[in-house]
Amino acid sequence: MSVELTHYLIVGAILFSIGLYVALAKRNVVGILMGIELMFNAVNLTFIAFSRFVESPQPINGHVFVIFIITVAAAEAAVALALAMVVYRNRSTIDIDQINLLRW
Amino acid sequence: MDDTGTVVAFWILTIVTLGSALSVVIVRNLLHAVLSLILSFVGVAGLYITLSADFVAVAQVLIYAGAISVLILFAMMLTPRTARDNAETFLQGPALMLAGLTAATIAGVAAATDWSEATRGPFATTAEAIGEALLNRYVLPFEIASVVLLVAMVGAIVLVRED
Numbered sequence: 001m002s003v004e005l006t007h008y009l010i011v012g013a014i015l016f017s018i019g020l021y022v023a024l025a026k027r028n029v030v031g032i033l034m035g036i037e038l039m040f041n042a043v044n045l046t047f048i049a050f051s052r053f054v055e056s057p058q059p060i061n062g063h064v065f066v067i068f069i070i071t072v073a074a075a076e077a078a079v080a081l082a083l084a085m086v087v088y089r090n091r092s093t094i095d096i097d098q099i100n101l102l103r104w
Numbered sequence: 105m106d107d108t109g110t111v112v113a114f115w116i117l118t119i120v121t122l123g124s125a126l127s128v129v130i131v132r133n134l135l136h137a138v139l140s141l142i143l144s145f146v147g148v149a150g151l152y153i154t155l156s157a158d159f160v161a162v163a164q165v166l167i168y169a170g171a172i173s174v175l176i177l178f179a180m181m182l183t184p185r186t187a188r189d190n191a192e193t194f195l196q197g198p199a200l201m202l203a204g205l206t207a208a209t210i211a212g213v214a215a216a217t218d219w220s221e222a223t224r225g226p227f228a229t230t231a232e233a234i235g236e237a238l239l240n241r242y243v244l245p246f247e248i249a250s251v252v253l254l255v256a257m258v259g260a261i262v263l264v265r266e267d
Contacts, residue, residue, distance in 0.1 A: 013207050
């Protein structure tokens with residue numbers, strides 16, 4: 001029994017859908033952010049798996065993409081958590097069903 | 105990849121990664137969910153090592169398991185009056201359906217496609233090649249990434265400043 005590209009792609013698909021569920025269904029903003037990070041991880045895993053298995057002139061490009069994704073994810077996490085702090089300071093909660101300022 | 109060590113490592117790391125990702129959904133305490141998330145990040149780093157991506161694995165441990173999880177823990181600790189029960193909203197049913205459909209679609213396509221051409225060997229070294237690619241071919245995105253990080257840092261500081 002050997003491990004092929006398909007195995008990694010299926011693991012990535014399951015991890016992505018778990019992240020999607022967490023990001024869509026959790027009530028706490030921190031929980032939603034955790035789901036987004038899980039989705040980033042699934043996509044990175046898929047990139048690395050393709051980079052490892054698929055023949056290409058520059059196979060290292062997948063790794064470079066993942067480095068950039070990790071960089072942008074770090075920036076995104078910092079800004080998103082700062083936003084959560086600002087919302088908490090103004091509303092004393094970060095539950096998304098109580099943050100309904102834009103509802104009409 | 106046929107050698108026994110890699111296969112065993114793949115299955116163990118897959119179980120750890122997906123199990124702890126599932127426990128992010130299931131556990132009813134947000135702090136425990138964050139700890140499961142960290143374990144899931146470490147599991148993904150292990151999967152990177154089985155794919156001979158050592159540099160990315162180290163970056164994953166440093167940035168995800170180190171920096172981002174500490175950031176998430178800080179955000180959780182600094183919002184003490186909010187609910188910690190890791191509960192779902194009314195969107196639980198549709199989200200479950202959408203996530204299931206997404207997993208079924210991607211996994212089905214991945215299983216149905218013929219990947220028999222994709223049999224390249226592992227990388228000998230990755231850090232050297234990544235460094236060369238970042239400083240030759242991708243030097244402009246590399247510089248822009250530093251500006252993005254600076255802007256995000258300044259933006260986060262401005263947002264949370266008291267005045």
